[in-house]
Amino acid sequence: MQNLQRQTETFGFDTEQVSLNALDGYVLNGVIYSPTIVTIKAKIILASATGVPQGFYRRFSEYMTQYGYQVLTFDYRGVGASSPKNLKGFEMSYLDWGKLDLAGAIDYFADEQLPLFVVGHSYGGQALGLTPNHAKVTAMYCFGTGAGWHGYMPLKERLKVQVIWNIVFPPIVAATGYLPWSKFNMGADLPRGVYQQWRKWCKNPTYFFSDPEQAALKDLYAQVKVPIYAVAALDDDWALPNSRHAFMQHYQNAEMHYIDITANRLGLKQIGHMGYFRQGSEAIWDQLLHTFDQLIYD
Structure with a gap:
């Protein structure tokens, strides 16, 4: 590990900027949030959504430290602090973020003495x-x-997504060599390979499990046996329960828990696809904490 910078906070945690290697040696940049007042009882790796820089998860990570959790956030290759200066010509597979990058983070952060949890957002759960x-x-x-798949979305969102995928993005990516996601206020820019595979797989109701070139993935996912808690907000147009089940069913040997939440019941105005981690979402985070504490102490 290369320590790049340390910043000490005055209310119970500190942050450390680190570099770590993906399984193929690609250098990823991350931040470790560590409690300083309470003892570390477990570790969390935050697996980000597509094109969402790790800084978006800062509030969540700080909150977890209050309860004894040490948190690692990191940017996947081609995103944010782990991106080259120019994405044009940067070649990678969308699957690399899991196969190589998250896997590298697991090897880096795992500790035989402490439980290790993954908190995934959107792609992070995949x-x-x-x-x-x-x-x-x-x-x-x-x-x-x-x-x-757009077919799982409400009509308005379905039409919007189809226009973006099929009309707006193709000529832009052809001209730039990457997807300038940031220009649409949707996150960090994305490598061309990520865009091409994402667009292709989102045309199928079961995503990349429908792709003949990815036939091995069904057996790969069937090997996962850890407990999984999959949350869907009922106002999250991109991942409603039917969409969640279409993907998560492939973790067929995992102990699966499906959890539906609503903004009103949690005292929130809305959640949507990004609200799980926005400031003010402590009611959502408390449910996660309760689950993790049960797994640690039961």
Whole structure:
């Protein structure tokens, strides 16, 4: 590990910027949030959504430290702090984020003395099944993970997504060599390979499990046996329960828990696809904490 910078906070945690290696040696940049007042009782790896820089998860990570959890956030290759200066010509597979990057984070952060949890957001919940070392993980809690097919979305969102995928993005990517996601206020820019595979797989109700070139993935996901808690907000148009089930069913040998939440019941105005981790979502995070504490102490 290379320590790049340390910043000490005054209310119970500190942060450390680190670099770590993916399984193929690609250098990823991350941040470790560590409690300083309470003892570390477990570790959490935050597996991000597509194109969402790790800084988006800062509030969540800080909150977890109050309860004894040490948290690692990191950017996948081609995203944020792990991106080259120019994405044009940067070649990678969308699957690399799980097979190589999350897997590298698991090897880096795993500790035989402490439980290790993965908290996944959208793609992050898909990524665990791609890792060869998922047995090192105690459990996964994921938010907004679904199959991505427009047919699972409400009509308005369905039409919007089809226009973006089929009319707006293709000429832009052809001209730039990457997807300038940031220009649409949707996150960090994405490598061309991520865009091409994502667009292709989102045309199928069961996502990449419908792709003949990815036939081995069904057996790969069937190997995962850790408990999984899959949360869907009922106002999350991108990953409603039917979309969630279409993907998560492939974790067929995992102990699966499906959890539906609503904004009103949690005292929130809305959740949507990004609200799981926005400031003010402590009611959602408390449910996660309760689950993790039960797994640690029961």
